[in-house]
Amino acid sequence: MNELQSLQTQLNNLTAVIDFADSTKIAEIADLKQRHQQELATINILMEETVRDRVDDIRGKYETELNILRRKLEILQQENHELRSKVADEKDSVLTTISRSLRDKLTLNQPTIAQENENLEEDMRKAQESTLMLKSVIIPLEAEITQLKTLLKQAKDKIAELEELPREVKILFSSNEQDYDQVSVSTLISFFYCLFILKFKIPMK
Numbered sequence: 001m002n003e004l005q006s007l008q009t010q011l012n013n014l015t016a017v018i019d020f021a022d023s024t025k026i027a028e029i030a031d032l033k034q035r036h037q038q039e040l041a042t043i044n045i046l047m048e049e050t051v052r053d054r055v056d057d058i059r060g061k062y063e064t065e066l067n068i069l070r071r072k073l074e075i076l077q078q079e080n081h082e083l084r085s086k087v088a089d090e091k092d093s094v095l096t097t098i099s100r101s102l103r104d105k106l107t108l109n110q111p112t113i114a115q116e117n118e119n120l121e122e123d124m125r126k127a128q129e130s131t132l133m134l135k136s137v138i139i140p141l142e143a144e145i146t147q148l149k150t151l152l153k154q155a156k157d158k159i160a161e162l163e164e165l166p167r168e169v170k171i172l173f174s175s176n177e178q179d180y181d182q183v184s185v186s187t188l189i190s191f192f193y194c195l196f197i198l199k200f201k202i203p204m205k
Contacts, residue, residue, distance in 0.1 A: 059159060066155040073148045076141060083138050 062155050062158050066152065066159065069148055069152050069155060073145060073152065076145050076148065080138060080141050080145065083141070
């Protein structure tokens with residue numbers, strides 16, 4: 001009988017120890033989960049701030065570049081317009097000279113007509129040279145304008161891409177407690193992937 005009571009006492013003691021260990025383990029697990037959640041929340045905030053700052057920096061540089069390209073395009077288009085107007089004026093000047101010379105020929109003697117022909121040919125030659133010179137400037141200018149328009153489109157596309165990027169790299173954490181370890185690893189992978197996109201997918205000039 002005494003032996004049975006002794007065994008019962010030992011069993012009760014073991015049960016108490018096990019219950020205490022279980023309660024302690026549960027408390028430790030709860031504490032670990034809470035700290036894990038806090039760490040994940042901190043990582044998420046840091047990631048979002050890093051990505052947002054990087055995106056804002058890149059967007060600002062592209063917008064600055066876009067404004068510079070727009071101003072340059074306006075200047076080139078104005079120069080192109082002025083050069084084309086000058087070419088048109090040169091053509092009008094040649095036509096006016098020819099008309100005046102033809103009119104004068106009707107009232108001039110033969111020697112004077114020959115001199116006028118020479119003057120007319122010289123004026124036409126100079127006008128042609130001037131026109132060719134202006135065209136040699138206009139053609140490269142138009143090519144540069146086309147290139148600038150392409151750069152403008154690329155800059156606009158990059159800015160539009162940056163507008164979408166923060167939503168694409170938004171990090172979401174699982175509410176399933178069993179997935180904490182997996183989420184932690186995937187979060188870090190996502191973080192470095194975001195930085196990779198920002199560094200290589202959108203190169204800075």
